[in-house]
Amino acid sequence: MSRLNLLEETRFERLSVKVYDNQQLASKKIAQRIAALIKKNDESGKKTVLGLATGASPIKVYAELIRMHKEEALSFKNVVTFNLDEYFPMKPDAEQSYVTFMNRQLFDHIDIVRENVHIPDGTLEEKSVAEYCLNYEKKITFYGGLDFQLLGIGRTGHIGFNEPGSAPNSGTRLVTLDDLTRRDASRDFGGKENVPTKAITMGVGTIFKAREIILMAWGKKKASIIKKAVEGEISSDVPATYLQLSPNVEFVLDKEAASDLTRFDTPWLVRDCMWDSNTIKKAVIWLADITQKPVLKLTEDDYNNNGMAQLATEMGPVYNLNIDIFNQLQHTITGWPGGKPNADDSQRPERAKPARKTAIIFSPHPDDDVISMGGTFIRLADQGHNVHVAYQTSGNTAVWDEDALRFVEFNIDFAKARQESCTDLEATYQRMKDFLASKTPNQPDIPELLMVKGLIRKGEAIAGARFAGLPDENIHFMDLPFYDRGKTAKDLVFEDDIKQTMDLLQKVKPHQVFAAGDFADPHGTHKVCFNIILEALKRLKQTEEWVKDCWLWLYRGAWHEFEIHEIQMAVPLSPQEVLKKRQAIFKHQSQKDMPVFPGEDAREFWVRAEERTSETAKAYDRLGLAEYEAMEAFVKWEF
Structure with a gap:
């Protein structure tokens, strides 16, 4: 240059x-x-x-x-x-x-x-x-x-x-x-x-x-x-x-x-662009946003006055551009996240066949599934697909110490009420209390405490998945080794995590894999979990025929949402479905009110989820598309 x-x-x-x-x-x-x-x-x-x-x-x-x-x-x-x-x-x-x-x-x-x-x-x-x-x-x-x-x-x-x-x-x-x-x-x-x-x-x-x-x-x-x-x-x-x-x-x-930075985010403002379909889509949506106009109302003056004259000249007339982008946005919207049976799927984000798909939702933490795609989760189950959920980590660091003690206290009282011996349980409880009495900030928990916290989150995840419509045999707890290993080891090796993921995928043989693509997760767990899934699929693709028909969809929501130009599938939710999703999130009681690690966002997870999906729906509405209560967004990842 x-x-x-x-x-x-x-x-x-x-x-x-x-x-x-x-x-x-x-x-x-x-x-x-x-x-x-x-x-x-x-x-x-x-x-x-x-x-x-x-x-x-x-x-x-x-x-x-x-x-x-x-x-x-x-x-x-x-x-x-x-x-x-x-x-x-x-x-x-x-x-x-x-x-x-x-x-x-x-x-x-x-x-x-x-x-x-x-x-x-x-x-x-x-x-x-x-x-x-x-x-x-x-x-x-x-x-x-x-x-x-x-x-x-x-x-x-x-x-x-x-x-x-x-x-x-x-x-x-x-x-x-x-x-x-x-x-x-x-x-x-x-x-x-x-x-x-x-x-x-x-x-x-x-x-x-x-x-x-x-x-x-x-x-x-x-x-x-x-x-x-x-x-x-x-x-x-x-x-x-x-x-x-x-x-x-x-x-x-x-x-x-x-x-x-402007040269990467809106390059048309600093130089002549090499216009491809993705850049055109991003630019037109950006133009609609800054002019506060629906896509179909954008004019040639809007293009010329906002640094997009080159696009209007090379790819115009602008109304044809507007129609093309409007249609692309329209085609991302579907009420059939597993594909609509017996329908022309050439303009739809998912395939029509097979009509009943096997899907697996990977959830890095035990609540990412319902927080980020709870409405789609419920929709897939309601529409008759064979849905599985896999909780990749125990999430045992994100439970308050007091909740863990309360959980054990309940079990002691339950045993006593049934006139059963609880000597060992009481001894465990005392060890936990003694440890917590002298626990310093950020000190790793003792194994008994981690086990109890993990069981709390496991019970909540089961309740949430059942509420979404899953049978117990389709609920998988992976407890990937890297999660606990990472609390003490500096250099992590993920081979056993990848092998375990390959085994589960081979068992389920899904047509759809949903994975967390929210790499802004402040703990880094989402990115690690995604990389494990991706490597597992890449290896299986070399030998397994079913992987060639397997699509990988990324979801977000707990921390950030996809930009509108990135979205390839948008699943609209009715007001009733938003409420049902909220109930599924509420099953995770240890994460309500004030989670242990809320990140920079002070809102509760269910509030974040509702406001983000509502804003996605409003963004589609502002662009001139149908107005929905909420939308969950997905991006297809080619592997």
Whole structure:
């Protein structure tokens, strides 16, 4: 791409951005830049002063630096490091401490001189913090300032712990954490209430003094804040926008983190497009949305005045474009998610044959099925299809401790009422109580407690699946090993999970597989579960004929919904079906009112589900299609 074309493509971007295909490649490139800087300074007898970040973003960068140290003799003996931040108060040996993080992810594996490592001290008395912060700044100055500053970005737009409201000339100081930042950290601390409310952080002004600054971001969850930081006006509401003022900054992103940038999200606004069917559909729906018009009322002026003149000229007349997109949207809507028997299926999202299909719904957690596609689940069963549900994990981490005790107490009382011995049960109960009395935040539960929590969720899942119309023999609890293994192991292997999934698929031989495609799930379980299903189907496809007629449908809803242009099957729900779906969700009583891990969305899961499916229906209505109470959306995945 020529320099002129690149400038045109990136004209909405207020700072330098480099986008890589994936996080692994991007992290490797960042590590190579750091290594080159160290080697260059070593040759001239200078120390290299690095500003380092914590969190998930730099982990693969550090892993590559460790590899280069062990395999390529990259030395850190002449490197001085200053970490951006630390929770306050925080003991250095705590699991959540950034001291622990840095030792585990980098320092314990390289030859750095420990006296050259500087991490803010979370053990100070608060009255001593101000003086300590001044000395932290003086140490950085003593070493000649930061050669290189590595940054991540929080969803509030914070860099370090410089939350909204931070000043561009701020120095190292004690700050109060934003509520969203604390919610994002809640899983590491076993609940938001255990996350410290304060932190010591380098200031924006401190960061600015670095001679080279790289901000890295990975994944779709960071896309919206990256767009604000890169394309938005400079504002204290998004501290990362201050980086636009520095000539030494580069954002390094993977494709998902960059996906909301104008050049990727609405490329017709920055350059001539290579128009394909997907781009045309997305562009016309976007145009209808910004003009607040139904698709069939869009005019040539609407196209010309909103950056889509090229499409109108090359693919017009525009009314033909409108009709084509309207028809595509219309054809996604079906009340027959298993296919309509004895009907022309050329314009329908699912096949008509066989009239009675075998379907399996994979649910990563024990409630994802009814939350995300409960209406379709019930519809498939009501229409006579052979529906199975497979709960991939026990979900045993997401039950309140008090509920587990109450469950055992009921069993003890039940045994006593029947005049049966409950000595062993009472002993188990006492072990649970003793453990919980001294349990620290985020401490792994003992096996007895995990078993009880798993049984609670299993009972709720059975109740929900029965309510949806399934016989017990079609309800499968996989309890995939990776879920519990991941609580203690760092490097996971999924071979046994894949084999177990292959065995179930081979037993059921489905025509339809429904899988969770909500990769914004903050725990990462959805993505892992999907990858296991996908690998199982790919392997089976090599030897099993039935897989060639098996379609894989992705659903969402618990965390995010598909964009309208992505949807390939939209199942409308009546008001009565919405209520029935709500009842199915209510069977999961341990997740009602306030689940253990709600994520950033404070709404209950049933409220999220109803409001998201309602909004999908309203979006179709605004585009000029029929008005429904709610719609569940699906995307077909080709494997």
